[in-house]
Amino acid sequence: MGKKIKVLVVDDSALVRQTLSEILSSDPDIIVMDTASDPYMAAKKMKEDVPDVITLDVEMPRMDGITFLRKLMSQHPIPVVICSSLAVEQSETALKALEYGAVDIIQKPTMGTKQFLEESRIHICDSVKAAAASSLKKLSKQHTVSPKLSADVMLPPSTKAMLKTTEKVVAVGASTGGTEALRVFLEALPPDAPGMVVVQHMPENFTRAFSNRLNSICQVTVKEASDNDTVLRGQVLIAPGNYHVMIKRSGARYYVEVKTGPLVSRHRPSVDVLFRSAARYAGKNAVGVIMTGMGDDGAKGMREMKDAGAYTIAQDEDSCVVFGMPKEAIKLGGVDRIMPLDRIAGEVLRACF
Numbered sequence: 001m002g003k004k005i006k007v008l009v010v011d012d013s014a015l016v017r018q019t020l021s022e023i024l025s026s027d028p029d030i031i032v033m034d035t036a037s038d039p040y041m042a043a044k045k046m047k048e049d050v051p052d053v054i055t056l057d058v059e060m061p062r063m064d065g066i067t068f069l070r071k072l073m074s075q076h077p078i079p080v081v082i083c084s085s086l087a088v089e090q091s092e093t094a095l096k097a098l099e100y101g102a103v104d105i106i107q108k109p110t111m112g113t114k115q116f117l118e119e120s121r122i123h124i125c126d127s128v129k130a131a132a133a134s135s136l137k138k139l140s141k142q143h144t145v146s147p148k149l150s151a152d153v154m155l156p157p158s159t160k161a162m163l164k165t166t167e168k169v170v171a172v173g174a175s176t177g178g179t180e181a182l183r184v185f186l187e188a189l190p191p192d193a194p195g196m197v198v199v200q201h202m203p204e205n206f207t208r209a210f211s212n213r214l215n216s217i218c219q220v221t222v223k224e225a226s227d228n229d230t231v232l233r234g235q236v237l238i239a240p241g242n243y244h245v246m247i248k249r250s251g252a253r254y255y256v257e258v259k260t261g262p263l264v265s266r267h268r269p270s271v272d273v274l275f276r277s278a279a280r281y282a283g284k285n286a287v288g289v290i291m292t293g294m295g296d297d298g299a300k301g302m303r304e305m306k307d308a309g310a311y312t313i314a315q316d317e318d319s320c321v322v323f324g325m326p327k328e329a330i331k332l333g334g335v336d337r338i339m340p341l342d343r344i345a346g347e348v349l350r351a352c353f
Contacts, residue, residue, distance in 0.1 A: 005132045006033040008051035010042045010068075011083065012060040019109050020055060020083065020124070027125040039068035046076075053131045055083045055124075056102075058093055066097055073101035079131035083108055083124075092209055098179050103131040103321070107203040122266055123203075130176040130294030134321045168194045168352040169231050169247060169254050169286050171278040171305070173271030175201040175293025177321025181341055182291070183214060186236060188345035191219045194287070194352040195231035197239070197247055197256055197278075199269045201293065204241035211238045227258040239269040246277035247286075254282065265297035271325070275301025284309030287351050289344060290335070292320035296328035303334030311351045312336045313344055 007030060009020045017035040024030045033051055036042035038060045054072075058065040069080055082097045082105045094105045104127045109120040174181055178200045202210065208224045214236070215222040223229075225237035225245050231254035239245035244264065246257045257277075264270035271290065275298055278286040288305040290298045292315055306312045312335050314326035319341040329335050339347055 002029070004031040005029060005128060006031055006049070006052045007128055008033055008042060008045060008054045009035040010037075010039065010054060010060075010065070011035075011057040012037050013057075016057070016083075016108060023109060023121045023124050024055075024128060026121060030125060030128060039063040039065070042068070046078075051078060053079045053081060053128050055081050055106075055128070057108075058082060058084045058097070066093065066100065069097060069100050069102060077101065079103050079134055081106055081127050081131050092213075094206060095179075095209055095213055103127075103134050104176055105203060105206060119263060119268075122263065126266060126294060127176070130322050130324070133294055133324070134176060167233075167252065167254070167285065169278065169282045170194050170196040170289065170348055170352070171247065171274050171282075171286060172196060172198040172289040172291065173200075173274060173293075173298040173301075173325065174198070174291035175267075175271075175295065175297065175322070175325060177292035179210065181315065181319075181321075183217070184341055185289075185291075185345050186214055186218045186220060186222065188342075189218065189220050189349070191234050193220050193234060193236075193349065195233055195254065196220075196236040197225065197231060197245060197274060198236060199239045199245060199271045199274045199298075201267050201269070201297070202241050207238050207241045214238075225256050225258055228255055229258075230255050239274070242268055244269050244273045246273060247281050248277065249281040265300075266295060267297050271298030272301035275305050279304040279308040279310065282308075282310065286310040287348055288312040289315075289348065290326050290329045291315045291341070291344075292322055293325035294322045295324050298325050299328035299332050299334065302329040303332045306334045306336065313347055313351075314338050315344065316340050 011017050021032045024032050034045045056065045080102045082102045085108045106127045211222050211224040221235045224240050243258050244261050248257050265272045288302050302312050314335040316338050317323040
């Protein structure tokens with residue numbers, strides 16, 4: 001059995017500390033080494049034993065999580081996963097945490113239905129594993145948590161590819177490390193870039209602030225996708241957290257369908273769902289991009305895109321925070337080009353014009 005991932009849980013709520021500890025301890029690859037009620041106590045615990053990953057609340061007494069994160073990253077960098085309630089007004093704070101070096105953002109587990117609690121467990125454990133991988137530590141074999149459904153539950157496989165037309169559409173998928181990768185990619189695009197649809201694994205109530213921030217710094221228009229939005233040249237649609245997004249086509253018009261549904265490849269939104277829809281409704285008219293992230297979401301969908309005649313690109317290992325999703329897509333034979341992050345925008349434009 002491989003070495004377990006040691007986690008330090010930092011939160012001022014005793015109930016949250018207990019709930020997170022139970023969730024993380026349910027995974028055989030993770031061990032909760034300790035908990036702390038605030039950053040000062042966390043620092044004391046870290047003198048006794050250094051964790052592989054820290055889960056960190058934002059609002060705490062004596063010192064807030066963002067201040068602690070900045071101090072930690074400047075003095076003793078350790079992979080940090082921010083665990084917040086992520087109310088809409090807190091989303092800008094969560095984005096700031098990513099800028100300061102947090103690996104991922106997860107939503108605090110709350111009491112709810114059995115399905116909600118199971119999905120929370122999947123998201124939290126996967127985020128901690130991705131954070132551990134991002135520090136270049138070798139993980140033991142990833143524990144599979146059911147359900148791991150395929151894109152079949154949202155959209156059956158296509159029996160034929162869409163004929164090529166004049167308008168291109170770009171489908172992009174990313175996970176851990178993707179917020180920064182997407183910023184680099186989208187900032188490099190001109191105002192008349194081809195229409196794009198993006199799935200970035202992130203919680204509900206976070207994608208709107210993320211889209212707004214990208215919109216303020218990019219030449220293209222970036223917005224959180226709404227059901228029936230048209231895919232337009234010069235516009236990027238970001239899948240809303242907790243909803244699948246699919247590219248559909250009506251005549252010459254591409255649009256998106258936003259809907260709920262089960263986790264697919266352990267995620268909602270799922271890159272596999274987006275890529276399969278691009279394969280079916282855009283075919284040779286599509287370009288697919290898969291970026292940094294843990295796991296294999298998007299690998300099967302990218303292979304379907306390639307088989308349908310789409311041009312597919314994967315981010316290379318050196319520029320990925322976690323070389324999981326691109327690696328799996330490459331292994332399945334679904335990738336035409338493997339490129340560093342700073343060259344992907346140019347390659348997408350070359351393929352579309």
